[in-house]
Amino acid sequence: MISFQNYAQSDKVIFVKxxxxxxxxxSSYSFFVGYDVTKDxxxxxxISGGPNKFWTGKTIPVDKGKGVFNFQISPxxxxxxxxxxxxxxxxxxxxxxxxxERAASVIKNVEITxxxxxxxxxxxxSVLTPTSLSSRELFEFDINYKASxxxxxxxxxxxxxxxxxxxxxxxVNPGEGSVKVTLNAGQPKEGNKYRYVLYYGSGEGFPNENIxxxxxxxxxxxxxxxxxxxxxxxEQHIMLSLNKNSSVLTLxxxxxxxxxxxxxxxxxxxxEVTNTNTIPVSDLDKGAYFAITSNDDxxxxxxx
Numbered sequence: 001m002i003s004f005q006n007y008a009q010s011d012k013v014i015f016v017k018x019x020x021x022x023x024x025x026x027s028s029y030s031f032f033v034g035y036d037v038t039k040d041x042x043x044x045x046x047i048s049g050g051p052n053k054f055w056t057g058k059t060i061p062v063d064k065g066k067g068v069f070n071f072q073i074s075p076x077x078x079x080x081x082x083x084x085x086x087x088x089x090x091x092x093x094x095x096x097x098x099x100x101e102r103a104a105s106v107i108k109n110v111e112i113t114x115x116x117x118x119x120x121x122x123x124x125x126s127v128l129t130p131t132s133l134s135s136r137e138l139f140e141f142d143i144n145y146k147a148s149x150x151x152x153x154x155x156x157x158x159x160x161x162x163x164x165x166x167x168x169x170x171x172v173n174p175g176e177g178s179v180k181v182t183l184n185a186g187q188p189k190e191g192n193k194y195r196y197v198l199y200y201g202s203g204e205g206f207p208n209e210n211i212x213x214x215x216x217x218x219x220x221x222x223x224x225x226x227x228x229x230x231x232x233x234x235e236q237h238i239m240l241s242l243n244k245n246s247s248v249l250t251l252x253x254x255x256x257x258x259x260x261x262x263x264x265x266x267x268x269x270x271x272e273v274t275n276t277n278t279i280p281v282s283d284l285d286k287g288a289y290f291a292i293t294s295n296d297d298x299x300x301x302x303x304x
Contacts, residue, residue, distance in 0.1 A: 010132040010192065010220040011091045011103040012036045013043060016068055018124050018144075021110050021212045022117040025081055028074040033089050034127065036066040041102075042092045045071050050112060051082035061094060085110040091218070103131065103218025109210065120148035121211050123200035126178070132220040135190065139183045143198065146176045151200060154207045155181050157188070158195040164188055169206070187224060194219035223294075230267055233290050237300040240291075244304045247282040251293060258294035265289070 017032040035043060040063050048055040056075035071089065079085065090104035111117075126142040133139075141155055150173055156166040167183040188194070195217040201210035242249060251260060260279045262271040265288055273279045279291065284303045291299040 011038055011041070011218055012131040013089050013091045013103050014105045014125075014127055014129075014216070015089065015107070016127060018122065019087055019107050019110075020119050021107065021122050022113050022119060023085075023110060024116050025078045025112050025114060027078050028072065030070050030072040031087070031089070032068065033071045034066070034068045035062060035091065037062060037064055037091055039064050040094050042094055042096065043071070044088075044090045044092055044098075044101075045073050046088045046090075047073065047075065047079065047085065048088075049085040049110075050079055051084070052080060054079045054085070059092070079112045081112050081114050083109065083111045085112055101218075104215070106215040106217070108213045108215070110212070119146065121151060121200070122146045123151075123153055123172075123198060123212065124214060125196065125198060125216060129196070129216060131216065131218060132222065135187050135221050135224040137184055137187050139185055141181045141183070141196070141198075142178055143170075143181055144176075144178050145172050145200070147172050147174050149174055149202070151202050151211075152206050153179065153181055154199045155183050156197045156199070156207075157183060157185050158197060159188065159191055160193045160195075164194075166207075188221055190221055190223055192218065192220040194221055230265070233263070233292075233298055233300070237290060237298040240299050240301040242281070242301045242303065247280060248278045249281045249291060249301060250278045251291060251297070251299065253277075253293075253297060254295065260294075261292045263290040263292060 013035045015031055016034040019031055042059050042061055044059045046057040058073045087107045087110055088104055090101045093100035123143055123145040143153055150171055153170040154167055157164040165183055165185040167181050170179060170181050172179055195215055196219060198214045199207035199210045200212050254277055256275050256277055259272060259274045261269050264270050281303055286303050288302045
């Protein structure tokens with residue numbers, strides 16, 4: 001069996017350290033943020049909502065790549081105590097606005113308090129949660145939680161504003177720990193506007209009524225992994241003639257493929273190129289090979 005896929009890189013931004021869902025009203029806040037961006041970008045941090053529709057925001061530029069830093073923000077006026085605040089960190093285009101947002105991590109239903117308050121209940125996505133993955137029926141999540149009494153967890157998958165699927169409720173017992181949550185999404189279509197939403201709480205109104213909800217957006221779902229047997233390749237391939245003096249194999253049909261892979265007759269993937277329609281063959285031993293493209297084209301050629 002041969003499995004292959006083109007893995008695309010996507011942007012990611014997360015709170016590396018859990019943000020308390022109860023924060024004391026203050027003139028300054030700091031959050032440890034991790035990011036991985038595919039181009040020079042801006043990171044934006046917003047605190048908004050609450051009884052008086054509070055808002056404060058800050059944007060800083062970051063270069064292409066990844067990093068972790070302490071994101072500090074000092075609102076003009078401290079937020080007043082109350083529920084319904086939201087904390088968001090997002091990746092935007094350089095010098096862009098909220099309309100250019102490419103990925104975000106959001107915490108909703110944060111409470112601002114007068115005094116420091118112990119956190120007895122909370123739940124968060126693992127920092128290792130992937131933001132780019134192939135389409136599949138089952139999505140698995142590691143969720144960290146803290147519970148003062150039996151609580152419920154649920155994860156929903158959204159494509160933009162369209163609901164796709166949700167997991168069954170998972171019960172966690174009092175204490176702290178990690179639990180796996182499985183969501184059956186029925187192999188969703190490709191796209192880069194998906195969102196994971198985590199709900200945590202209890203009671204008859206759950207999940208619409210919850211203690212806290214957290215969201216990761218800018219999730220990319222790529223083409224499902226393709227599995228082939230050698231029999232499939234032998235039955236479905238198109239034969240290509242390779243000139244004896246050719247140093248590259250040029251495939252017809254497109255100016256560029258996301259990937260081309262050369263596979264030996266024993267099923268071993270021995271070479272791969274991306275974003276082209278040619279692949280070097282001068283270093284191959286004499287013999288027959290298969291060439292597979294990202295468009296599910298199957299070719300066979302012989303190196304003379």
